[in-house]
Amino acid sequence: MTIKLNYISKLKYLLFVLFAVLFSCEDDVREVYLYKKGTIEASSTNTTIKGGETVTFTDSSTKVRAIKWTFQGGSPGASIEPVVEVKYTKAGTFTATLEITHVDNTVQKKTFTVEVEAPPTPPLVIPADALKIYSENPDFTKTAPVLNWVSSNQFVIKEVATEGYENAYRNFSLPATPPATEAKWAMAILQFVNFTDISSYTYINMAVRTTSTGKIRFRMKDATNTGYVEFDATSNLYGLKRDGSWNMVKIPIADYKKQNPALDLTKIKDILVLRSVDPEDVRALNNYSFDFDHIYLSK
Incomplete structure (x- = not known):
């Protein structure tokens, strides 16, 4: 009789433990998520x-x-x-x-x-009375005296054979990593071999391509005097845009005289001087590059 009671007691105890475990686990159920790898989209x-x-x-x-x-x-x-x-x-x-x-x-x-x-080729401007300065266009009827391209400070000048406004063009750019000892300014010159009278012309025209955000001056110089026009990156002055496409730029020569009345247009030596603008430091500009083509004077 005692044995049976012990057996029943043990059985009741086991049943009690089983129910306790089952009911105590109910609140601890957790959802399990599998890891999803990242995707590239x-x-x-x-x-x-x-x-x-x-x-x-x-x-x-x-x-x-x-x-x-x-x-x-x-x-x-x-x-x-x-x-x-x-x-x-x-x-x-x-x-x-x-x-x-x-x-x-x-x-x-x-x-x-x-x-x-390739972007569409801009129409060529060919005035009958134009004075050619730099162009491959065979339809110019007058040719300026011999010219030289001169790197005065830092600008590297090179002729590129294709993709110009016409075909070849001149590129003015700074070295990719100018030495720390170089000056903060840059200049390059297109000059006549002999002094030239340009007083009968009204405009200097040129095709320019750039994405540079630097300020730049286009200067003219006689024997001693300099006149210039200045461009920033946003004004599109005279048609100079910084959009990476070829744009025709048309500058009244009178604006050079307005900046410096002493400029003698009958004795021009440097017809185009590319000059950075102080105090801007060209060594900090990584896109200081300008392409030139189709330069001429017109009435």
Whole structure:
């Protein structure tokens, strides 16, 4: 009789423990989620454009720790922003690459192909009474005396064979990494070999291409006196835009005289002097580059 009672007591105890465990676990139930890896997602507004147009790239990836864009042939050439507007000025086929580092340190890449058509060639301006200064256009009827291109300080002057306003053109640019000892200013000169009378002309015209944000002066000089016009990056003065396309610039010669009445237009030596503007330090500017073509005087 005693044995049976002990057995029943033990059985009741076990049942009690079982129920206690079951009911105590009910409140501790947790949902379990499997880890999802990050994804790379990106889009572009257009990948077939004309030179001078822009493409906007947008990153919408998940679980991102770091973003890195690289844009071949574009400006800017790289970015770490999720949304980037990139300008393409030259024709060609280029790649745009997004590299994503996820929070788990895995890396994914996505590449876009951008097709850039050459911008339409601007119409050539060919006045019958023009005085050619620098041009490959065979329709000019008068040719200026012999000229020289002179790098006076820091500017590197080179002739580029293609993609000019006509074909070849002259490029004025600073070295990519000027030595720290170089001066903060830059200048280059297009000069007549002999003094030249330009007093019968009204305008100096030229095709200019640049994206530079630096201030710049176009100067003229006789034997001793200098007159100039000054351009900033936003005014589009005389038609000079900083959009990376060829633009015809037309400057009244009288404006050089207005700046310096002593300038003698009957004895011009330097017809175009490219000069940076103090106190701006050209060593801090990474896009101080100007292309010139189709320079002439007109009535």
